[in-house]
Amino acid sequence: MADPSSYRPKPGQIPDSPGVYKFRDEHRRVIYVGKAKSLRQRLANYFQDLAHLHPRTRTMVTTAASVEWTVVSTEVEALQLEYTWIKEFDPRFNVKYRDDKSYPYLAVTMNEEFPRVQVMRGHKRKGVRYFGPYGHAWAIRDTVDLLLRVFPVRTCSAGVFKNAARTGRPCLLGYIGKCSAPCVGRIEPEDHRDLAEEFCDFMAGRTGTHLRRLEKRMALAAEEMEYERAARLRDDIEALKKAMEKSAVVLTDATDADLIAVAEDELEAAVQIFHVRGGRVRGQRGWVTDKVEDVTTAALVEHALQQLYGEERGDAVPREVLVPALPEPIEPVQDWLTDRRGSGVSLRVPQRGDKKALMETVQRNAQQTLALHKTKRASDLTTRSRALEEIAEALDLDGAPLRIECYDISHLQGEDVVASMVVFEDGLQRKSEYRRFQIKGFEGQDDVRSMHEVVTRRFKRYLADKERTGEWADGEPLTEDDGRPRRFAYPPQLVVVDGGQPQVAAAKRALDELGVDDIAVCGLAKRLEEVWLPDEDDPVVLPRTSEGLYLLQRVRDEAHRFAITYQRSKRTKRLRSSPLDDVAGLGETRKQALIKHFGSVKKLRSATIDQIQEVPGIGRKTAETIAVALAQAAPAAPAVNTATGEIMEEEEPATTGSPGEPVSAGPSHERRGQET
Secondary structure (H helix, E strand, O other), X not given: OOOHHHXXXXXXXXXXXXXXXXXXXXXXXXXXXXXXXXXXXXHHHHOOOHHHOOHHHHHHHHHOOEEEEEEOOXXXXXXXXXXXXXXXXXXXXXXXXXXXXXXXXXXXXXXXXXXXXXXXXXXXXXXXXXXXXXXXXXXXXXXXXXXXXXXXXXXXXXXXXXXXXXXXXXXXXXXXXXXXXXHHOOOOHHHHHXXXXXXXXXXXXXXXXXXXXXXXXXXXXXXXXXXXXXXXXXXXXXXXHHHHHOOOEOOOOOOOEEEEEEEEOOOEEEEEEEEEEOOEXXXXXXXXXXXXXXXXXXXXXXXXXXXXXXXXXXXXXXXXXXXXXXXXXXXXXXXXXXXXXXXXXXXXXXXXXXXXXXXXXXXHHHHHHHHHHHHHHHOOHHHHHXXXXXXXXXXXXXXXXXXXXXXXXXXXXXXXXXXXXEEEEOOXXXXXXXXXXXXXXXXXXXXXXXXXXXXXXXXXXXXXXXXXXXXXXXXXXXXXXXXXXXXXXXXXXXXXXXXXXXXHHHHHHHHHHHOXXXXXXXXXXXXXXXXXXOOOOOOEOOOOOOHHHHHHHHHHHHXXXXXXXXXXXXXXXXXXXXXXXXXXXXXXXXXXXXXXXXOOHHHHHOOOHHHHHOOOOOOHHHHHHHHHHHHHOOOOOOEEOOOOOOEEOOOOOOOOOOOOOOOOOOOHHHHHOEEO
């Protein structure tokens, strides 16, 4: 590990001008590339006290062994040079988007004598018109099959074309009218090229001209009583309309725009792009990246723009690019896009209307892409095994923590304080083992004290189950009569708490007080993703690309989700409480029947016992219990009209809460998390 002061440039060496800089390691490999409006100010930020640097930046500067820079005249040149160097050197600490698939494009080879329509992947070639990208190759073929009725452009390979020219016989498409058969001279090269241009115009969104032209020709054929030709043109029009329906209209003003959305967490980011041409979504693609540097959403957007348009020119860069956050500063990026297009490009954040609604759709796609990526990553056995080994090594455990329990505290300004316990076994969620807690030992907000109480209660139950039979038989956990593990009878190898030093200390103190000394404890602080250990002044900083850090983050985030879901459920039930909730033996069905019959709790309170008995399912004993409970429950104070002094009669809410209401979010198997 290098000391940044050993290669820090001398004062005055770094110019105060725009430029691009490179950090190299001891083997002269480029590990980071960046740009700056002022090289002097930017590089000075890297050579400050290491304690003040972000952990990822700290790792980069201590890995580097030298820094060098290149001065340019403008920030736009710096942006272009940064992109070029990132593509050339592939630095390990830069954000690098990796395509989640190789997207197919619909390509028209305008650089050939007889342009060909085909599906293409990979790098774009000069002289070829591209449309897309598409999600699937079959979507391209379906569209092309419809359009070939109207634009019978060549689709065959060079070998098939030459063979047909040699034999003088066209392929099957030539016989059925879906190819103009230039191979056998049925159409001149100039006319075939015009046909290909019309095909490209239609795919680019200029559809109205072609439809109107075909409609006029159809009407003319009908007037001349050429009904077969009119029918053929009618079918051509239907084919074009069907092809247009395959790409839904999303913007009514025939806008050409690209919409970019970003979904991110502390470790990874997913980018989704919708390509809108002529108001229709013509293509979609997405990328996923590891956040190996300390980067904001605006910086992720800037990197995405470089990736998306770095190789593009002309109409491939649209007039409008909509993003979730603007790069800072915006002027160099906008000037760079304008230079690549050859005319003005608007880079902005949509604020209202159809474009904002479409951006929300793109954002949901980005979130789903990130979730799917995480699911695939978590399901890989080799990856999970490596993650557990990395955790064991980083925390100096005797073995891999096959069972991990994580605890989190949730409340709203000190109200409805609850906690969650989630369980991961072999790196996977064990939702049937989830538990939730109400904080009972004190009132108010104190996360540290709450953590101590929850850990104490959990392991008291574990010790009580263990003490009941002395020890586990044959090392197996205690089980109920049906063979399931008894609650809290199976101890973890690692306890993770959501928080830093104070929460870790509280959890460790709880275990020490109970005499539990064979369970490791750590905390994961959300702000910098640092791992804290008991009695340690400095955190453990796992490598940014560590699968162990990724697993700990998933465990922590799941505990947070489960806790906040329970807290919201409790708050909702408290706000929807009813005096009927305190009536013993009165279930949800009969409560609803009472409210439906009387209309409100107030009217039910004024009813007689005989009137209450009229409700189906309510006997006299139950009716008496309801009447007594409602009489004892103090009604809310009436509202008073301050102008007249009149008491305002109000109906009590008819909605009742259910003491057995499950957690409001999550699939049914998550609801097995029991309250303790």
